[in-house]
Amino acid sequence: MTALLAGVLTSSPSSAASGAPPALRGRWVVQQVAVDSNDRLHRSSEPDDPRLMGNVLDIRADGTLDPTRQDCRHARWRPRRATSLAAIVARNKRESGGKIEQPSLADYALAFGDPTLAPYEVFCASETGKRESFHGGNWFASMSESRMIEGNGVDTVLVYDRITDTTPVKPSFACAPDQDESEKAICRSQILAGLDRSVGLAYRRARERTGDTPAGGEALRKEQADWIAERDGCKADENCLIARMGDRIDALMQR
Numbered sequence: 185m186t187a188l189l190a191g192v193l194t195s196s197p198s199s200a201a202s203g204a205p206p207a208l209r210g211r212w213v214v215q216q217v218a219v220d221s222n223d224r225l226h227r228s229s230e231p232d233d234p235r236l237m238g239n240v241l242d243i244r245a246d247g248t249l250d251p252t253r254q255d256c257r258h259a260r261w262r263p264r265r266a267t268s269l270a271a272i273v274a275r276n277k278r279e280s281g282g283k284i285e286q287p288s289l290a291d292y293a294l295a296f297g298d299p300t301l302a303p304y305e306v307f308c309a310s311e312t313g314k315r316e317s318f319h320g321g322n323w324f325a326s327m328s329e330s331r332m333i334e335g336n337g338v339d340t341v342l343v344y345d346r347i348t349d350t351t352p353v354k355p356s357f358a359c360a361p362d363q364d365e366s367e368k369a370i371c372r373s374q375i376l377a378g379l380d381r382s383v384g385l386a387y388r389r390a391r392e393r394t395g396d397t398p399a400g401g402e403a404l405r406k407e408q409a410d411w412i413a414e415r416d417g418c419k420a421d422e423n424c425l426i427a428r429m430g431d432r433i434d435a436l437m438q439r
Contacts, residue, residue: 235382247260261305354381
């Protein structure tokens with residue numbers, strides 16, 4: 185799946201700490217993918233991008249990010265100066281007609297007002313640990329006990345909701361006792377349910393682009409049915425299901 189963790193720093197930040205900020209610790213799920221609607225040059229995602237929607241992120245007390253983000257198992261966190269959300273977004277400068285512009289919250293369709301945030305940058309040490317080769321540039325900030333926001337400093341902002349022990353698992357289909365093993369596994373897992381919702385989003389997007397024609401819509405429906413049969417071959421194997429659904433999202437997004 186697409187990750188926002190990107191960018192390179194030439195030296196390790198002396199002020200970075202290994203433990204995650206308490207307000208950011210926990211499990212989170214992406215509920216909104218916001219992009220600068222007027223930035224055509226740097227756009228790496230699209231609004232509510234299926235490759236990111238529903239992604240689950242664990243931020244552990246020791247600072248570690250979800251291991252599925254392979255390049256951030258050794259995360260370190262550096263506090264930045266408290267500032268407004270609008271000021272943070274405005275740093276994502278864009279070029280338009282030969283001029284440098286600063287985007288606004290409206291450009292990102294972020295409807296949170298303009299809260300003051302205390303962002304943290306994330307730096308990810310190398311897997312070997314033999315030398316501190318850091319790369320990062322993403323920032324995270326708590327908006328409330330139940331909401332967090334992440335940005336990549338270029339064109340994309342992710343809005344997360346906190347997952348708790350009582351948060352229901354919601355795949356794209358209704359869960360039932362008589363379902364096959366793969367669907368039962370999806371109904372038990374926030375990660376798998378999030379990916380299943382993303383497959384649904386990507387499929388609807390592909391149908392809108394393909395059109396409901398014999399050469400388009402019908403072929404896409406058959407392709408999706410064939411893929412579901414392939415997915416069901418994973419049974420309850422979570423790693424297999426993650427791989428199958430991730431590949432399907434990527435394939436649908438290429439249409």
